[in-house]
Amino acid sequence: MKFNPVIEHLKTYEPGKPIELVVREFGIGSDEIVKLASNENPHGCSExxxxxxxKNAHLMYRYPDDTMTALKSKLSARFSVDEKELIIGAGSDQIxxxxxxxxxxxxxxILQSEITFAMYQIYAAQCGATVVKSPGIAHDLxxxxxxxxxEEPEIVFLCAPNNPTGDxxxxxxxxxxxxxxxxxxxxxxxxxYQEYAAFKDPNKALDPAVLIEKFPNVLYLGTFSKAYGLGGMRIGYGIARRDIIASLYKLRPPFNVTTLSLIAAERALEDQEFVKNSLKDCFLQMESYLAFAEKHGIEVIESYTNFITFLLDGVTDSTALADALLRRGVIVRDLRGYGLNAIRITIGKAEENxxxxxxxEQILDSGAK
Structure with missing residues (x-):
């Protein structure tokens, strides 16, 4: 069977290993596994x-409100933008x-930093586009x-904060x-990850309303998957001038976000106290990672996210360490696929950390692989 030849050269996005797979592969009980690979909020979501x-589970048989008016109204108030400057997606990656x-x-x-979110390149390649990358670990503007x-690209991607590095x-x-x-x-x-960056340093905080007022060509992306803890509900949003949003809407499939996802996002937005407490604990727990890195001579990238990147040159091999951790029930993300001898670790709860x-420490001290 013949397919679009572009597909032959596409890379498949590889998410962090799910707990269920580790249980099957290594025979470890699910209650013994700590997942620190997918940048989920360890505190879950707002109650x-x-x-x-x-309360609304009985509505699963109903198609969602395709206007998404209730959620747009709350996002409009949150960011001081017009509802027609908003688009909702099944995760911000759909946008x-x-x-x-x-x-x-x-x-x-397209133009992007060399090491950044993989889906920019994957979606661009699906369209047959050429991907141009600026060198270096961090964005070099x-x-x-x-x-x-x-190169005169049609799209420039800026990831702020950057995934998978955290700067x-x-x-x-x-x-x-x-x-x-x-x-x-x-x-x-x-x-x-803007909620994390804005909490840590006001100089990193972006105001979508200001951005789209100043620049008619900006599309700002946000998500409920990280600080709001709704990764499993797959819901994100885009903010831009009306003409951009109108064009994107022509590509949006009907009912692209589920009824329960919309309801969860609406309520999550109402509970900013939950978000604030999650952010506070994240950076409190991150201090322990910085102390661990210093003890073991590991270089870290200063993080403005809910994860931290350990650079392991001169210390150990990232793939060997990630695999040894996995076999012991601790799931982290190996960044060797990005060309880095590094691991990315989601900041978990105190006991997970x-x-x-x-x-x-056992692995590093023993040299075990």
């Missing part, structure tokens, strides 16, 4: 969201897909601008960069 889903299909045709290109002038550009630097970009180039600002420290 308000959980209770709302319970990345819409953007790529809207802008990438006829030999188009000067290098990106030089490549922008040379974050300053708001001023992002705005200064966008000012130099042609208005016909779409600039996608991925703020999946202690399990990582105990197991990782």
């Amino acid at each position: 308000k969201a959980t209770e709302a889903v319970r 990345i897909e819409f953007a790529c299909h809207a802008k990438l045709y006829g030999g188009a290109k 000067d290098a990106m601008y030089e490549l922008y002038r040379k 974050c550009l300053d708001r001023v630097d992002i705005e200064n960069f966008i000012e130099r970009i042609d208005p016909d180039t779409l600039v996608v600002v991925d703020g999946a 202690r399990r990582f420290f105990d197991v990782a």
Whole structure:
């Protein structure tokens, strides 16, 4: 059977290993496994969201409200944007897909940092686009601008904070960069972890309303998967000028977000106290990771997210360490596929983090593989 030849060269996105797979592969009880690989909120989600889903479970047979008016109204109030400047997706990555299909045709290109969220490249490649990457672990905006002038891409992706490294550009630097970009180039600002960055450092905080007012070519992305703890509900959003949103809507399938996902997101937005407490605990727990890294001579990338990246050159091999941890029931993300000898670790609850420290210390001290 013949398929689009573009598919032959596509890479499949590899998520963190699920607990169920580790149970099957290594015979470890599910209660003995600590998953620190997918940047989920270890505190779950707001009880308000959980209770709302319970109360409305009987609506599963109904198609969702395809206007998504209730959630848009809450997002509109939260970000001071018009409801027509919002689009809701099955995760913010679905909106990345819409953007790529809207802008990438006829030999188009995208520009991104060398090490960043894998789905930018995957969706672009699905459209037959060329992917241009600026060098280095972090976003180098000067290098990106030089490549922008040379390659003339249709889309520029900025991930702030960046996944999988955790570093974050300053708001001023992002705005200064966008000012130099042609208005016909779409600039996608991925703020999946913005709640964490804004909590840690106001200089990193992005205001979507300000961005789209200043720049007619910006598409800001947010998600309920991280700080709000709704990864399993698959719901995110995009904010942009009306003309961009109108174009993306033409690519949106009907009923793309479930009834219960919409209800959960609406209630989650109401419970900012839950979010605040989650953020506070995240950075409190991160201090223990910094102490562990210092003890073992491990370099870290300063993180503005709910995960931390350990750079392991001169210490150990990242794949060997990740595999040894996995066999002992601790799931982390090996970044060797990004060309880094590094692991990415989600910040968990205190007891989950202690399990990582105990197991990782045994492995590092013994040299076991």
